[in-house]
Amino acid sequence: MTAVTTARTAAPAAHARPVADTLTMLRRNLLRAVRYPGLTMFLVLGPLVMLLLFVYVFGGAFGAGVAPGVAPGAEGRAAYLDYITPTLLVLTVVGGATSVATSAAMDAAAGIMARFRTMAISPGSVLSGQVIGFVVQALAALVLVLAAAVAMGYRPDTDALGGLALLGMLVLLGLALNWLAVAMGLNARSVETASNTPMILLLLPFLGSGFVPVETMPAGVRWFAEHQPFTPIIETVRGLLAGAPLDGTPTAPAVAWCVVIGIAGYVWSRALYRRERR
Incomplete structure (x- = not known):
């Protein structure tokens, strides 16, 4: 009886290492990113290609639409660069979410998730390591995309407080997605x-204020654009980069959407992790 009681009390102790186990899984995820850089390169190359395409091909014309009074051509490209850079930062984070879905499916299909369930590790650490790992990769990709935009002429106008708020917004978005x-x-x-x-996550910014102002859309599309999650998120990022105060951006709806998405994803993923894969 004593041995059974000891085993039962020792089992929870073996699982009571969530921080250490999460760090171990985070290290595993980052090492895999180094060994298989294809998913990480996708995070950077996708937004960079879109940046070049939309600024140098469409920017001269689109810039006149997003900034009234701006002439098409070089002036329009500069205006559209200012408009689209925040959108592409958000899309960089979304691209990381696409990669983490593929990574999780690969682990599940290979039986790695099933093996982890039998090991004396914190159950939440397996998924948390992947989530945090791809947030770290997304932050690295964000630096490269923003540097490319600055090299093309983009000049953010945020201060230290705004920069911290921007970082917090992007990290929260990354965790949620x-x-x-x-x-x-x-x-x-x-x-x-x-x-x-x-892919639906990549399409939603196109149906919001990411590439054109919602005021230019037909009534039905405009209603959807104004009430979907990415419009307040993009507008918050855009405002913070432009130096707008927090109360001058839709920060509350943006944070609320991230919290709702994050909680829903966390609950759903934990339930799926506990379930035996068919």
């Missing part, structure tokens, strides 16, 4: 399906 993407990856029947499911 990554938890949702982990759930999508675990719920997918194959790795290929997992890579396609989060």
